Amino acid sequence: MIVSSKIYLRTLGVLLTWVFTVVQPLGAQAKNPYTGDAKTAKLGEYEFRANCAFCHGLGARGGGRGPDLTRTPKKHGDSDQEIFTTISNGVPGTAMPPNGATQQGVGMTEEEIWQVITYIRSVEHKPVEMTGDSLRGRQLFFGSAACSTCHMFKGQGGRLGPDLTTAGTARSLDYLTDSIRNPSRRLAQGLGEAMKEFTEEYETVNVVTADGTKLQGTLLNEDSFTIQFLDTREQLHSLDKASLKSWEKSRVSLMPAYDEKTLPEKDLQDILTFLVNRLRAEGGAR
């Protein structure tokens, strides 16, 4: 079907090509023609490694940059067709590029995209059954656990740390747990990506200005001559390095490590349940 439509396209004239493209965009069929085929899934794994794993990790379990794709439902749509669109067109405003536009891979044919989808389906697991108390988790998030001092959820909360609205479906529970218990072990990807080859991370910056003022905050961006950061009072700064008395950046996160004393296991489970279930109850983050 896909192959023949391709040949069809090539043999028709410009006008027909246009009509055909407009009426039935390539790859717009709603269903994966290879659903459940183990051999196709294996081919899809090769494609995944060459084109997707750089950000989404081996086994699709998520990397530093890309979400865990073994989770369901997917943030940008969970039907075969929606995933096909996500891979083909990318997700504007995120690091997910359109197929063929990355510097790492060489782009996939429609058939190869279906192979990748078949592979992703083969490693997906059912939505995790969360056992905690979602409402209590929300109270902790915005209350005594003080997560919202630095993290936003649906537009409420602080700015120093990553927005956690979609973290519950984008990241594995292991990753989320580790990020709470050992926040410095793996810093989250940062806010600013201005022209950098790779994203900034939530590094801590300590600055002493020429007049002796001490500032601490989260690094937003940096080049050889300047730094941009948000201080702990959420004030933006863009300063010339040469004008400072001193400055240093550190990979020790500003976030305190929430050990079991600070955040008992029950509280942790409630917060995780809140992060995962709030979304599902409200039908995704879109």
Next chain:
Amino acid sequence: MRSVQFITLLFLACATVASAQVTPDRLLNSSKEPQNWLTYNGDYTGRRFSSLDQLNTNNAAQLSPKWAYQTMAGGKFETTPLVVEGILYGTGPDDRAFALDARTGRPVWQYQRNLPDDIRPCCGRVNRGLAILGDRLFMGTLDAHVLALDAKTANVLWDVPAVDYRKGYSFTLAPLVIKNLVLVGVSGGEYGIRGFIDAYDSTTGERKWRFYTIPAPGEPGSSSWEGDSWKIGGSPAWITGTYDPETNTTFWTTGNPSPSNRGIGREGDNLYSNSLLALDPDTGKLKWHFQFTRHDEHDYDATQVPVMVNQGDRRLILQANRNGFFYVIDRTNGKLLRADSYAKVSWSKEKDADGLPIPSKDASPTPEGNRVCPGAAGATNWMSPTYDPQTKLFYVTAREQCDVFSTAPQPYDAGHAYYGSAYFPNEDAEPFYGALRAIDPDTGKTKWEWKHPSPTWSGILSTAGGLVFTGDAEGNFIALDAATGKALWHFQCGASVYSAPMTYSVKGKQYVAVAAGSTLFAFGLP
């Protein structure tokens, strides 16, 4: 009297026209006309050094933008333009070409090739530049054609298909003109091609020779491939070579064997992948070869400009290789003189009797991934280095990064990506960075470095004004003191630099030009 004047004028006019012709002799002696930039690297040595010194350590801080030319193209802008008698000739993404007034940036003409929609560039729809001879410009295209364009009008004078692009072949490099021949090397190491270097007659476009960078069965070196793996063994040659007229030898470097991350199925050294080739430019015959990385499994292309340097009687090639070693080679015979690491290296733990770093078995990619340094982008890549004869230092764009290399069997399918798997940032999300390193070729040691917050893909230019120019991933174009590495000036271009700077002079005024984003910038003194 009048007729004498007229004849004199006519003669002068002819002389002017004649001087606009770039002859083979002018290419040989390009260092005598530093106001022009006649080849990709500025001259045949590949040193990317200019004897212009109007811009220097005393006045670099006063540099300011003179003009900007926008291609309006997306994608990486990798060109090094040529300048001949005040006209600048460059290329852009999607096989654009343009001629500008080098003083004002005003376009004289603009050209764009009508590319088929199923071309197979691996790493961007890029082009690195043109070559010139007479009043013709030469260009390799993403659909694997070689073109001659009229330098005055961009009219296509000849257009020759070199090979079927649908099998993964393309041209991205700037051609190299030697005598009456146009030399090009092919890209496609990601597709299981069989690499080659071609020479075309500049007048007719007729192909004069082809050197396959992988020997066929029965030819010397063919036993370095397992079974039929030579047919799809990669070994592209996608960076412009250099030329030594003293011995009539052209030096070309080659890229990875295919598939890049899987050695199983292509046992052997895989000649002439990741090698330096000494070719006779008249015939394409191989004089000798030197292989930097044998049986490569980490995509360590040797496609870095082989820079020719003379030290007294010694005739050398210097190369800071993607595999993390800086090599000094006798260019009369291909003998290795020294190899020293200039960045973090874990793929090689020992050297053979000749001093050649050899791969460690335990560095091979594995199904679950194996952390190796340098990472997949290499300790450097294609970005042009420079050698400054005044400081006697070799400057290279370096990257300190390790990656996790994994491998899996992959069936070959003509025209499809053929990596034998992939690589990832290493699991600990360890920070990585870039640096411009000034290497002393006598010791292999780094004398100073300029650290970049993140790795850059910019090349480097050195000038007799004591300056080294480079760009960074954060968009800065920077002038450094060549002796100390101190930053003297910088300008924020607004986009990452993926090109190498060059310099020229018009009406006695020196300019330095660099491409960033979709824009070519020229800078000069107020």
